[in-house]
Amino acid sequence: MRFILLISLIIACSTSILAQRIGKKVQFVGAARTLMSYSDFRSEESDTVTAPTSFGGYGLIDLGIKINPNSQTEILGMFRINATFGGFWGSGVSFDVRQLHVKGVVADVLRYQIGTIDYKLTPYTFFNHNPDILLPSTGTMRIKEEILDYESFNGTNNTWRQQGAAIDFALQFPKVIEEIEFNGFICRLDPSNGQTVFDRLFGGGNMVVQQSKYFTLGVNHASIFDVRGTAVSDEVYSNNVSSLTYDFTYEMKDHIIGIDGESGISSTIYSPTDDASKLSDYFIHARAYFNFKKINLGFDIGYLDNGPDFRSFGAQSKRVNFNQQNTSYQRYTNDQSVRPVSYFDLYNDPSFYARNISVGIMAYNPAINNALPYGMASFNRRGAYVGASYSDSLKIIEADLKYHFLQEIRGQGTETLKSFHYLKGNLRFSLSNLLNWKNNIALQVGAAYQSTSRTSDFGYESINLNSIILNSGLEVEFADKLTLMVNFFMMQSKGNELIGERNATEEIINYKPYTVDGIEWNLASGLRFNFTRDIYLAAMYEFNNNNFVDYTPYQYHQVSIYYVMKF
Amino acid sequence: MKKYFVLILITTLLFSCRKDKPVDGPSLTNIFGAFSVLTGLDASSDAVDFAAGETVYFTAELSKTSAWQLRITGLTSGAEKIVTGLNQSINAEAYVWDGSTTELPMFKSEFCQVELSFPDEPDTDTILLDTIEILTPKVNQGFLVADFENGFDAGWSTFLQSGALMDFQVKNDVALSAEGGSYYNMQGEVTWDWLVGLVNFKSSAYGVPTFPLNANPDVVYFNAMIYGEPGFPNSLVLFQFDEDDNEDGVFDEASEDRYAYEIQVTWSGWKQVSMSYTDIAALVAASGNQVPEPNKLKDINMLHLANPASGLAKSKLDYIIFTENGALNP
Numbered sequence: 001m002r003f004i005l006l007i008s009l010i011i012a013c014s015t016s017i018l019a020q021r022i023g024k025k026v027q028f029v030g031a032a033r034t035l036m037s038y039s040d041f042r043s044e045e046s047d048t049v050t051a052p053t054s055f056g057g058y059g060l061i062d063l064g065i066k067i068n069p070n071s072q073t074e075i076l077g078m079f080r081i082n083a084t085f086g087g088f089w090g091s092g093v094s095f096d097v098r099q100l101h102v103k104g105v106v107a108d109v110l111r112y113q114i115g116t117i118d119y120k121l122t123p124y125t126f127f128n129h130n131p132d133i134l135l136p137s138t139g140t141m142r143i144k145e146e147i148l149d150y151e152s153f154n155g156t157n158n159t160w161r162q163q164g165a166a167i168d169f170a171l172q173f174p175k176v177i178e179e180i181e182f183n184g185f186i187c188r189l190d191p192s193n194g195q196t197v198f199d200r201l202f203g204g205g206n207m208v209v210q211q212s213k214y215f216t217l218g219v220n221h222a223s224i225f226d227v228r229g230t231a232v233s234d235e236v237y238s239n240n241v242s243s244l245t246y247d248f249t250y251e252m253k254d255h256i257i258g259i260d261g262e263s264g265i266s267s268t269i270y271s272p273t274d275d276a277s278k279l280s281d282y283f284i285h286a287r288a289y290f291n292f293k294k295i296n297l298g299f300d301i302g303y304l305d306n307g308p309d310f311r312s313f314g315a316q317s318k319r320v321n322f323n324q325q326n327t328s329y330q331r332y333t334n335d336q337s338v339r340p341v342s343y344f345d346l347y348n349d350p351s352f353y354a355r356n357i358s359v360g361i362m363a364y365n366p367a368i369n370n371a372l373p374y375g376m377a378s379f380n381r382r383g384a385y386v387g388a389s390y391s392d393s394l395k396i397i398e399a400d401l402k403y404h405f406l407q408e409i410r411g412q413g414t415e416t417l418k419s420f421h422y423l424k425g426n427l428r429f430s431l432s433n434l435l436n437w438k439n440n441i442a443l444q445v446g447a448a449y450q451s452t453s454r455t456s457d458f459g460y461e462s463i464n465l466n467s468i469i470l471n472s473g474l475e476v477e478f479a480d481k482l483t484l485m486v487n488f489f490m491m492q493s494k495g496n497e498l499i500g501e502r503n504a505t506e507e508i509i510n511y512k513p514y515t516v517d518g519i520e521w522n523l524a525s526g527l528r529f530n531f532t533r534d535i536y537l538a539a540m541y542e543f544n545n546n547n548f549v550d551y552t553p554y555q556y557h558q559v560s561i562y563y564v565m566k567f
Numbered sequence: 568m569k570k571y572f573v574l575i576l577i578t579t580l581l582f583s584c585r586k587d588k589p590v591d592g593p594s595l596t597n598i599f600g601a602f603s604v605l606t607g608l609d610a611s612s613d614a615v616d617f618a619a620g621e622t623v624y625f626t627a628e629l630s631k632t633s634a635w636q637l638r639i640t641g642l643t644s645g646a647e648k649i650v651t652g653l654n655q656s657i658n659a660e661a662y663v664w665d666g667s668t669t670e671l672p673m674f675k676s677e678f679c680q681v682e683l684s685f686p687d688e689p690d691t692d693t694i695l696l697d698t699i700e701i702l703t704p705k706v707n708q709g710f711l712v713a714d715f716e717n718g719f720d721a722g723w724s725t726f727l728q729s730g731a732l733m734d735f736q737v738k739n740d741v742a743l744s745a746e747g748g749s750y751y752n753m754q755g756e757v758t759w760d761w762l763v764g765l766v767n768f769k770s771s772a773y774g775v776p777t778f779p780l781n782a783n784p785d786v787v788y789f790n791a792m793i794y795g796e797p798g799f800p801n802s803l804v805l806f807q808f809d810e811d812d813n814e815d816g817v818f819d820e821a822s823e824d825r826y827a828y829e830i831q832v833t834w835s836g837w838k839q840v841s842m843s844y845t846d847i848a849a850l851v852a853a854s855g856n857q858v859p860e861p862n863k864l865k866d867i868n869m870l871h872l873a874n875p876a877s878g879l880a881k882s883k884l885d886y887i888i889f890t891e892n893g894a895l896n897p
Contacts, residue, residue, distance in 0.1 A: 498595070
């Protein structure tokens with residue numbers, strides 16, 4: 001192990017010297033992070049089995065070597081060294097390849113990237129929605145969310161990290177059409193085992209026609225498919241989604257108006273020999289928007305109709321895997337009950353986050369998001385939404401508000417349909433911008449409320465589920481580069497729901513009654529010192545209180561120290 | 568005009584993609600609704616000849632999908648067949664009875680009582696059906712070694728100790744047999760030796776040099792029914808399988824393989840013991856080729872043993888049969 005470290009060091013030093021000598025042909029990029037944490041966990045029942053306190057931490061470095069052999073080619077290899085505290089010379093050290101790609105431009109026309117690619121197409125074909133973290137964060141929560149996103153490769157741009165290849169190029173025209181852009185990608189989701197498991201690929205692309213600054217039209221396609229012949233079977237799977245995207249926009253002196261949206265069809269074939277297993281459906285999403293440019297005030301109103309059999313796993317894969325159990329304090333009380341996944345766990349544990357497309361309907365938590373569990377691409381939803389956003393020119397106040405009213409299109413087990421109300425809003429107030437202070441002082445408050453109902457004369461059909469999530473934070477930079485952070489979040493949910501249990505072809509075969517009644521809240525405070533914009537040291541204390549009727553209440557105290565740098 | 572036509576065509580294609588299906592999944596009423604029996608229990612036949620390959624199925628209609636249990640009890644033998652399911656309609660798709668049993672003894676030519684109950688519906692009474700008659704019981708495929716229906720075969724041999732209360736003989740008692748009307752009783756107290764008595768089931772008794780079994784030990788299953796006498800858990804039944812490895816017509820312990828399987832009879836009542844020939848693991852005489860070869864099985868020895876200090880040992884034996892590709896479904 002020391003030998004490998006030594007070689008890495010020699011290579012790093014020699015390459016660095018080389019880099020200095022030959023300019024930017026070789027660069028080092030990456031990140032480093034250290035976390036030390038102390039946790040204290042107490043449940044309200046006698047627990048002589050679970051150790052209440054734990055101490056942990058790790059240090060890691062993601063070291064990437066970016067090589068530009070010429071001005072049109074980039075090669076990047078990034079590996080990770082991760083050492084759990086206390087295991088540096090032993091079993092707690094791991095080496096992983098985190099990123100490996102080659103990208104460049106062919107003849108100043110065709111851009112390509114091979115290896116790890118961060119990719120997306122459109123919200124209904126290939127898109128990394130975030131349907132479980134409903135509100136933006138600040139302060140201590142923002143630090144945690146950034147780490148989660150970095151660990152699970154969820155960029156701010158809703159891309160999925162895949163291994164494959166992507167190309168794009170554009171053609172420009174003198175009249176009628178300004179430009180046509182072509183994008184294509186192919187990646188492998190699953191490797192064959194040579195016997196029963198097929199090679200499963202995910203490929204697609206789009207053609208975006210920009211007719212003028214007023215009108216853009218896109219034709220998009222994404223397909224997940226098994227490669228015939230890579231397994232000893234004829235039961236090849238495929239999921240195909242095709243869509244049209246459009247954006248009519250008209251900009252006037254004081255305002256912008258426009259209509260955009262995406263509509264298309266999907267087909268899913270679980271077995272080519274069984275017609276009954278084929279699912280096909282369509283989706284429609286259209287939105288009109290209106291922006292007052294002078295006062296940065298915008299409104300939009302939209303309609304969506306996502307068919308009950310619409311399947312697009314490139315866009316319906318969730319980040320959070322709710323079938324996974326907690327890695328910290330997995331069981332508690334003397335009965336060693338499994339501790340359910342809390343909202344705090346979603347911020348605290350990166351292992352909940354999937355790193356790949358999941359071919360199949362993933363589990364979700366109805367208490368968090370029952371209205372759109374798979375984001376905008378959720379199937380079996382029809383309805384409308386309205387939204388407004390505001391930001392003054394000095395960014396003293398930034399606010400947005402959105403309300404969805406949705407219904408099922410096809411009932412589950414009954415012809416009576418569920419209705420969903422989903423209201424969320426976020427407000428950020430910057431005192432420093434108001435008073436023109438250099439040091440940042442900002443308060444952010446957000447809330448998301450969801451209600452699900454189905455009214456019926458039969459008690460077993462009736463559904464009534466209400467949830468609210470609050471997320472607020474205060475940042476006060478009381479000394480140069482030193483910021484005090486205070487955060488509070490809360491999730492409260494009460495009611496019942498019936499969760500469909502599905503077979504291998506995603507058909508509902510049974511219903512599992514779900515009930516929830518309780519509240520979880522989390523109070524955190526901390527200090528953050530920014531050495532530079534990309535390097536900081538933060539210390540925080542969090543108190544999490546979890547009190548739900550269906551399982552033993554517990555409290556969680558956690559002290560953490562983070563050192564984070566990007567280079 | 569052409570533009571409108573294209574628009575109409577695209578719209579028609581889009582909307583034709585959606586199935587006209589009112590509900591996803593099973594009806595909630597079927598799962599969570601009130602329970603009632605809409606159509607009572609009935610049988611497809613009131614008399615059935617299982618030996619001729621006939622079967623019988625049962626019907627009932629329920630108001631919702633429910634867990635059900637069907638119990639068929641032989642009024643003479645006391646044999647029981649217990650079937651469970653989760654259906655709204657109980658019919659031939661849910662279950663067809665071929666005359667097999669769940670709890671030994673096996674069904675005989677007798678009348679049977681049929682009961683239908685619903686474990687998740689405690690307020691619903693068990694439904695009884697008028698009796699159905701088994702004209703001839705089920706016939707099992709395989710090589711029958713012994714069912715004792717014709718007494719003690721002259722080709723078998725036996726050795727009995729001169730202990731106290733010795734009773735090794737075929738007995739006729741329809742109510743007490745695992746199959747048919749006879750069984751082999753084994754009883755005795757021997758204070759100086761573990762062996763109480765033994766029976767040699769020789770292949771020659773069937774007119775063949777070796778038992779006519781498949782050569783593949785994985786597909787050959789040995790089955791026997793053993794009765795544990797309540798209050799006498801000290802019986803041991805040891806089966807020995809002697810192979811004629813050199814195919815000279817004689818088993819020689821010094822040069823050929825003997826496999827053995829010992830069973831401690833700790834239960835009360837009849838129990839079926841089944842194992843594949845491969846699982847008869849104990850090679851007690853490893854003098855031959857040490858390969859389990861059912862087609863070279865020369866003799867089967869059944870030894871009734873007991874600890875000399877344990878007093879009187881009692882058990883019964885019935886229906887020894889070899890089957891292929893699985894254990895006996897009695």
